[in-house]
Amino acid sequence: MDALANYLHMGGYARFVWPAYGLAALVVGGLLLASLRGLKARERELKALQDSVPGRRGRSRAAADTGQDQ
């Protein structure tokens, strides 16, 4: 137990070392989550848009594909 407390104490610099690592976790994790959520949201939007116009579905797909091949 003492060893753990001693370790967490970081030689008296706990209040500088741990916030640095905590912030790193927040920034790295937050960036990853935000990027993944953005991707999922766009994918949902694209699907909804393609489903909302059933008659033109094939065409908008085709338009999107030609858009890719430019």
Add this chain to the structure above:
Amino acid sequence: MHRFANPARFLRLASAILPWSSALSALLIAAGLYFALFHSPADYQQGETVRIMYVHVPSAWLAMACYSTMALSSAVALIWKHPLADLVAKAASPIGAAFTFLCLVSGSLWGRPMWGTWWAWDARLTSMLILFFLYLGHMALINAFDDPSRGAKAAAILALAGFVNIPIIKFSVDWWNTLHQPASVSKFGMPSIDPAMLLPLLLMALGFTCFFVTVLLIRVRTEIIASKLRAIRMTQIHAVPVAVPVAE
């Protein structure tokens, strides 16, 4: 170059790289953290605070590498007009801003106990703060126009002009008297850092690099879908009333 500028091909390449880069970054960062926090010695002068280095220095490296990526793709976008290059630049700037922020705050947390101040207006710290503002400006400018291509062009010019800051950051500690110490790891000669401390530093740096690649690919993929969405909406707005009878 043209081969990778094709979005469909890029998406296939991205799906092939993503599982590897994400697994590798998780692995490297986990190993890096183990060595950084449990299996590396305290510094002879700075004690345990040296552990802040293992997040501070890799984030500084990545902040600069990300800007170089952004400037390069901006140049490609301006000169060769590759549609994908604009998307890469747009995807990169929030990542760079995040790394720069992490670098600034972790540096502050390290500076307070060691130097005795949270902040100093020396050349290294100031040029790093300018880098942060360049990223924010890039993010703001890219969305400041109704026409996305005009926003992309303005942002690309900003990214290129701001590139002069990168060598200033790198060499500020050699050109001027700064509170910040010079580089410990340089191409020439032995690094002036003990191998036991170099290992976690390099593991974390590699892990951050893989993480950067992973997030960049995710964001570029997002931007490709977003531009596809815009294209579909444009055809719907302009073409639907006229095109439907013709098509059927």
Add this chain to the structure above:
Amino acid sequence: MTRKQRRLYFVILGMLALGAATALVLTAVGDGMVYFYTPRDLRTRHISPDRRVRIGGLVKQGSVVRDGKTVHFVITDLTADLKTTYTGVLPDLFREGQGVVAEGKVDGNGVFQASEVLAKHDEKYMPKDVAEALKKSGHWQGETPQK
């Protein structure tokens, strides 16, 4: 010349011009980019005595004298020395032989009255036992002097 080539040359030229302009500005600003002067600069550059300046160097070995909360020490750049007095809390890294940056004014007696003292460390990182082993074996290169 195709339009692509023209744009390529335009970007290269623009970057070169911008780089040159930045280099000129930085050389012109010169001193303004410096965070601190050395004790030697203080003598050679005729800095007016009323001006608040930052002086950086090493804390001279054996020069630290504590007098309650007030500390007297000498900042050296190995060519010139500057007597310094400071009252207040010192950073953890403050010690003899280490880098230091002090902000303040030179008083009538030529003593630098510092109102703020920051520690400056070098780029070397090593564990304590390695540092001691190096000192014992005589391979210790000492603290790197400031430029």
